[in-house]
Amino acid sequence: MEIAVLLILSACIGSFLNVVIHRLPENKSLIFPASHCPECGQKIKPWQNIPVISYLLLLGRCAQCKVKIPVRYLIVEILTPLIILFLYMFFGLSLEFYKYAVLVLLLIPATFIDIDRQLLLDKITIPGMIIGLSISIFAEPAKFYIPFLSLLAGGGLLMLVALFGQFIYKQESMGGGDIKFGAMIGAFMTIDSIIFSLFTAFFIAAVFSIVGIFSGRLERRSIVPFGPFIALGALVSIGFKNQILQAYLAWIGWK
Numbered sequence: 668m669e670i671a672v673l674l675i676l677s678a679c680i681g682s683f684l685n686v687v688i689h690r691l692p693e694n695k696s697l698i699f700p701a702s703h704c705p706e707c708g709q710k711i712k713p714w715q716n717i718p719v720i721s722y723l724l725l726l727g728r729c730a731q732c733k734v735k736i737p738v739r740y741l742i743v744e745i746l747t748p749l750i751i752l753f754l755y756m757f758f759g760l761s762l763e764f765y766k767y768a769v770l771v772l773l774l775i776p777a778t779f780i781d782i783d784r785q786l787l788l789d790k791i792t793i794p795g796m797i798i799g800l801s802i803s804i805f806a807e808p809a810k811f812y813i814p815f816l817s818l819l820a821g822g823g824l825l826m827l828v829a830l831f832g833q834f835i836y837k838q839e840s841m842g843g844g845d846i847k848f849g850a851m852i853g854a855f856m857t858i859d860s861i862i863f864s865l866f867t868a869f870f871i872a873a874v875f876s877i878v879g880i881f882s883g884r885l886e887r888r889s890i891v892p893f894g895p896f897i898a899l900g901a902l903v904s905i906g907f908k909n910q911i912l913q914a915y916l917a918w919i920g921w922k
């Protein structure tokens with residue numbers, strides 16, 4: 668029962684996140700006007716606004732003009748409840764669950780806007796830092812300094828990489844958006860978790876690039892947004908950091 672409510676609620680939130688992804692970069696109101704087809708202006712009726720189900724019933728097209736609805740809508744409506752469900756399985760309805768759920772609701776729009784536009788919006792990352800610091804301090808007031816240090820660690824590590832990249836390639840490899848994004852995620856985490864997140868992000872990005880270049884899908888100079896890898900690294904860190912570290916230590920024969 669709890670799980671059903673959680674899934675339905677987070678699918679609806681996912682539906683709202685689609686609106687955020689579409690409207691926030693264009694400085695449009697998130698609430699007015701009501702959802703409408705950007706092609707023909709047709710208002711979306713309530714039965715056409717049910718997460719996942721409507722997309723499938725309409726076969727991914729506007730009911731009026733049949734223009735294709737980007738598959739991103741379906742992906743976000745499935746991904747949001749899926750990740751929330753994982754968090755629930757790991758943490759139950761604990762304070763940690765709510766903290767990471769809030770982080771995920773920031774990660775998803777930031778990541779998909781980055782994929783669409785190669786842009787990590789200050790409008791998400793700056794308030795995100797404040798929200799992350801507030802929740803972390805509320806959760807452990809005695810260790811109020813930890814989220815500040817993690818924020819600095821997240822932003823600082825990416826800034827080092829950015830400076831290093833500029834030195835090697837003589838061009839900007841990582842933007843200020845990535846740095847603020849890393850800092851925001853740090854505000855929700857401990858120092859070791861954010862460092863683990865970023866190393867995981869670099870590792871996944873490296874594998875992605877190598878596979879992409881060798882399979883001919885990427886050029887050596889292709890621009891790939893780094894935000895999605897940072898977000899992915901954070902999720903892996905939240906869910907599996909301890910298991911991965913233990914497996915790694917066992918593998919190198921340290922334990």
Ligand SMILES: [Zn+2]
Binds near residue numbers: 706707709
């Ligand atoms: Zn339409």
